[in-house]
Amino acid sequence: MRSNENNYIQRLQRKKEDALEYIIDNYISLIKGTVVKVLSPLANDGIIEECINDIFLTIWNNAKKFSGEGEDFKKWIYAIAKFKAIDYYRKNRRKSDGLSSSDVDVLAERSAEDELIRREDQTELVHLINQLETVDRNIFIMKYFLGLKTEEIARKLGLTRASIDNRIYRGKKRLHSQAMNLNMEGHGL
Numbered sequence: 197m198r199s200n201e202n203n204y205i206q207r208l209q210r211k212k213e214d215a216l217e218y219i220i221d222n223y224i225s226l227i228k229g230t231v232v233k234v235l236s237p238l239a240n241d242g243i244i245e246e247c248i249n250d251i252f253l254t255i256w257n258n259a260k261k262f263s264g265e266g267e268d269f270k271k272w273i274y275a276i277a278k279f280k281a282i283d284y285y286r287k288n289r290r291k292s293d294g295l296s297s298s299d300v301d302v303l304a305e306r307s308a309e310d311e312l313i314r315r316e317d318q319t320e321l322v323h324l325i326n327q328l329e330t331v332d333r334n335i336f337i338m339k340y341f342l343g344l345k346t347e348e349i350a351r352k353l354g355l356t357r358a359s360i361d362n363r364i365y366r367g368k369k370r371l372h373s374q375a376m377n378l379n380m381e382g383h384g385l
Contacts (some may be wrong), residue, residue, distance in 0.1 A: 205269055208259040219273075226270070227251055227277045234281035238288050247284040247369055251277050262318075263326065276342045324371050332367045335360060 199207045200220035207215035227248055235244050254276055262272055325336050329352065336351070338344040350360045 201266065205262065205266070207260075208256070209262070211256075211259075216252065220252060220253065223270070223273055224248075226274060231272060231281045231351075232298055234278070235288075238285065239290070240268040240308050243284060243288055250284075251280050254280060264318055271337050272339065278341070320375070321371075326372050327374065328370070332363050335363050335369055339364065344348075 197203070197207075199212065199215040204215045204218045206360065208219065228244075229282055231247050231251070236245060253275075255273055262269060264272070272312070296380075325333055335349055338349045339346070344352075346357055346360050346364075349355075350357045353360070355363075
């Protein structure tokens with residue numbers, strides 16, 4: 197069986213290589229466009245290619261963490277591409293800023309811990325966002341992962357700007373409450 201638009205997510209989660217090929221064929225322009233937009237100031241095609249390869253590896257390694265449909269998958273890989281490209285930009289920007297190797301070592305030690313914490317926080321946030329109603333989840337993804345303006349989100353979803361603002365406000369409140377509950381459970385309180 198080959199991957200197609202109806203089964204590629206499930207096949208990717210079962211580690212079928214043809215699913216990765218399908219994703220590369222269908223999403224390379226989205227990923228490459230995102231990476232080039234972020235990394236073009238570095239003027240280094242090698243870094244761009246390395247980042248793109250790293251993105252596909254991340255998608256492959258984390259496929260089981262994804263839950264949703266095809267449109268959600270597109271948003272998920274866009275978020276991965278954007279954050280990975282930003283990470284590459286920061287890492288390579290430090291190198292070009294002329295830091296000494298000892299400075300880089302100290303920053304790398306700190307940034308490794310920071311990166312681990314950031315990724316754990318990001319995973320928890322995605323988990324919490326996935327618990328929101330579909331409309332609210334889509335609003336949060338468009339606003340905070342895709343960087344769309346409130347007016348644009350309202351237009352795309354056929355809602356008023358006030359409705360979007362209210363949903364964001366209530367969603368933030370709910371996410372904060374859920375995050376606090378997770379912290380209390382995690383600390384045995």
